[in-house]
Amino acid sequence: MPAAFLEKCQLQTLFDALRGDGYQVVGPTVSQDAIVYDEIRTVDDLPRGWTDVQEPGKYRLERREDDALFGYVVGPHSWKKYLFPPLTTVAAADRTDAGWAMSTPAAAVPRYAFVGVRACELAAIRVQDRVFLEGPYVDPIYKARREATLIVAVNCTQAAATCFCTSMNTGPRCTAGFDLALTELPAGFIVEAGSDRGTALAARLPLREAGEQDLAQADEVRERAVNDIQRRMNTDGIRDLLLGNLEHPRWNELATRCLSCTNCTMVCPTCFCTSVTEVSDLQGDHVERQRHWDSCFNLDFSYMNGGLVRNNVRSRYRQWLTHKLASWIDQFGSSGCVGCGRCITWCPVGIDLTEEVAAIRETAS
Amino acid sequence: MVANPWLSHTVRIAKITDEIPGVATYDLEFVDPVQNGSYRFLPGQFNMLYLPGVGESAISLSAHPDSRGRWAHTIRVAGNVTQTLARLGTGATLGLRGPFGSSWPIAKYHGWDVVFVAGGIGLPPLRPAIYHVLDHRADYGRVTLVYGARSPDTLMYPREYDRWKAAGIEVQTTVDRATPDWKGNVGTVTVVLDRLPLARPDRTVLFTCGPDVMMHFTARSALQRGLTAEQVWLSAERNMQCAVGLCGHCQLGPEFICKDGPVFRYDRLAPFFRVEGL
Ligand code: SF4
Numbered sequence: 001m002p003a004a005f006l007e008k009c010q011l012q013t014l015f016d017a018l019r020g021d022g023y024q025v026v027g028p029t030v031s032q033d034a035i036v037y038d039e040i041r042t043v044d045d046l047p048r049g050w051t052d053v054q055e056p057g058k059y060r061l062e063r064r065e066d067d068a069l070f071g072y073v074v075g076p077h078s079w080k081k082y083l084f085p086p087l088t089t090v091a092a093a094d095r096t097d098a099g100w101a102m103s104t105p106a107a108a109v110p111r112y113a114f115v116g117v118r119a120c121e122l123a124a125i126r127v128q129d130r131v132f133l134e135g136p137y138v139d140p141i142y143k144a145r146r147e148a149t150l151i152v153a154v155n156c157t158q159a160a161a162t163c164f165c166t167s168m169n170t171g172p173r174c175t176a177g178f179d180l181a182l183t184e185l186p187a188g189f190i191v192e193a194g195s196d197r198g199t200a201l202a203a204r205l206p207l208r209e210a211g212e213q214d215l216a217q218a219d220e221v222r223e224r225a226v227n228d229i230q231r232r233m234n235t236d237g238i239r240d241l242l243l244g245n246l247e248h249p250r251w252n253e254l255a256t257r258c259l260s261c262t263n264c265t266m267v268c269p270t271c272f273c274t275s276v277t278e279v280s281d282l283q284g285d286h287v288e289r290q291r292h293w294d295s296c297f298n299l300d301f302s303y304m305n306g307g308l309v310r311n312n313v314r315s316r317y318r319q320w321l322t323h324k325l326a327s328w329i330d331q332f333g334s335s336g337c338v339g340c341g342r343c344i345t346w347c348p349v350g351i352d353l354t355e356e357v358a359a360i361r362e363t364a365s
Numbered sequence: 366m367v368a369n370p371w372l373s374h375t376v377r378i379a380k381i382t383d384e385i386p387g388v389a390t391y392d393l394e395f396v397d398p399v400q401n402g403s404y405r406f407l408p409g410q411f412n413m414l415y416l417p418g419v420g421e422s423a424i425s426l427s428a429h430p431d432s433r434g435r436w437a438h439t440i441r442v443a444g445n446v447t448q449t450l451a452r453l454g455t456g457a458t459l460g461l462r463g464p465f466g467s468s469w470p471i472a473k474y475h476g477w478d479v480v481f482v483a484g485g486i487g488l489p490p491l492r493p494a495i496y497h498v499l500d501h502r503a504d505y506g507r508v509t510l511v512y513g514a515r516s517p518d519t520l521m522y523p524r525e526y527d528r529w530k531a532a533g534i535e536v537q538t539t540v541d542r543a544t545p546d547w548k549g550n551v552g553t554v555t556v557v558l559d560r561l562p563l564a565r566p567d568r569t570v571l572f573t574c575g576p577d578v579m580m581h582f583t584a585r586s587a588l589q590r591g592l593t594a595e596q597v598w599l600s601a602e603r604n605m606q607c608a609v610g611l612c613g614h615c616q617l618g619p620e621f622i623c624k625d626g627p628v629f630r631y632d633r634l635a636p637f638f639r640v641e642g643l
């Protein structure tokens with residue numbers, strides 16, 4: 001399908017088509033002074049005229065001078081909360097006369113349509129696909145949700161000070177992994193299809209052919225995002241750099257700043273660590289195994305044989321950074337970082353992983 | 366539908382054998398006869414044993430690799446799950462997922478001399494490999510077991526040593542603290558290993574399981590005796606929750622102990638094995 005044009009006043013037709021197909025539409029909306037992902041019913045739920053300003057340890061919303069609907073970058077939420085829910089029941093057990101009977105709880109699979117997925121987020125979903133779908137074992141919960149999900153991506157037209165997707169080769173342009181991709185212009189959207197499903201959906205929208213001028217304008221706004229990006233991370237030989245410097249003094253220095261609060265791991269769109277808790281009814285006859293997001297910054301995460309393997313902040317920060325940027329490559333064939341900058345923005349003390357890598361590189365052994 | 370990797374099968378405790386204080390062997394059988402007929406494992410692999418309402422624990426199989434119908438798990442009381450298990454009797458049911466993980470590549474070393482080095486509760490995960498050697502004794506050269514424990518009464522499976530010796534395995538036990546009637550070695554396994562005659566180090570393979578420090582010094586001793594890191598295999602331990610590489614708990618550097626291990630060739634783990642807090 002060649003690129004087409006959707007008038008801004010017609011965007012609601014996209015939401016209506018998705019809802020008509022039985023999708024639960026989720027997308028950006030303003031809540032508690034941040035742009036978060038939640039259920040969207042109409043265009044009016046979108047963060048019209050808002051933008052986000054981000055710095056290490058800082059995030060705030062500001063009014064834009066225009067009425068852009070997608071004129072922000074990324075917030076504290078990521079799509080992983082839908083594909084890899086923070087709390088799920090993975091198994092159940094019931095006491096019977098013949099002993100324990102084990103089962104997989106039946107769970108309805110929600111059908112999501114994500115609207116407003118950024119290029120770095122497409123990359124993050126790709127990273128989690130490798131973790132949950134492409135190893136020797138498949139996570140059935142992720143798989144069912146992922147297959148039922150439709151993705152409408154939106155190209156960035158600006159970047160935050162914390163973004164470094166160009167260093168991680170993940171953005172800012174959406175190139176794959178979407179059903180539809182939009183580029184927002186003042187009068188409407190350039191619409192591209194990235195799958196058969198997307199092409200079929202587009203055929204039902206009131207599109208007109210995109211003119212040369214529209215396309216040139218789209219190139220220009222997308223280029224603005226590229227030019228906005230200030231942050232860089234040198235990833236040359238980063239695996240050996242980090243795993244070869246496990247005793248670097250910088251880890252000690254980091255331990256004096258990091259609060260081990262887990263924020264970075266919670267906002268990161270690729271972090272996947274979990275723990276399982278037993279939840280019993282009062283009689284103890286029905287037990288559910290609940291899986292919840294966990295973090296390598298939690299003290300008991302490394303519990304073993306009555307002790308803790310990572311019993312100080314130094315070892316926990318080192319685990320987070322070396323896993324994300326180095327051992328992830330051994331494990332899944334790509335970096336665990338997509339350069340979205342969330343961990344920088346939402347760190348209460350503004351620790352910036354790009355700076356930490358640069359510091360280690362400077363005095364590497 | 367993809368299989369749910371979290372789903373346990375119900376097993377019944379068929380037999381309990383007390384080993385040493387705080388350690389017992391549980392023979393488990395599947396309640397489902399089809400499952401009971403088809404279950405197989407490789408020496409060195411482990412199962413996740415599940416007590417509903419309490420939790421799961423990763424337990425290596427200590428059974429004969431050709432076991433059919435019931436499978437031995439030698440378990441030390443160490444945490445909530447094993448404490449609760451210790452209160453169960455025969456006939457009680459629990460959950461089992463597995464087998465998981467890599468195995469001792471014992472069958473790849475036909476014609477080689479074999480040294481097993483175990484410490485304390487590290488012997489049970491090696492026992493299936495020892496059984497394999499017993500059954501295929503003619504396929505191997507000289508075979509030695511160096512086994513260390515705190516004291517003579519904490520040596521595991523003492524009733525089996527005579528049979529192992531009769532089948533041509535040299536069994537060298539050593540204890541940290543001797544009792545008056547102890548006539549064997551005293552000291553760490555490495556003291557014994559250091560003086561073990563190795564006729565052909567280039568054709569000797571070493572399999573070790575025990576505490577991290579012990580395996581570290583065992584590997585060091587082996588290297589000093591002319592083995593290469595490629596000839597040393599060890600079984601590593603970390604907290605395991607999912608056993609399928611999806612929960613993140615058991616990482617050691619780039620390795621997921623549950624799915625890349627627990628059995629590793631030493632050269633693969635050496636850069637990360639003894640890094641404090643990794
Ligand atoms: S590590 Fe930080 S920048 Fe990289 S993907 Fe995670 S949150 Fe984004």
Ligand code: SF4
Nearest residue numbers: 258259261262264347
């Ligand atoms: S790096 Fe920042 S966000 Fe992450 S645990 Fe430390 S203080 Fe919290």
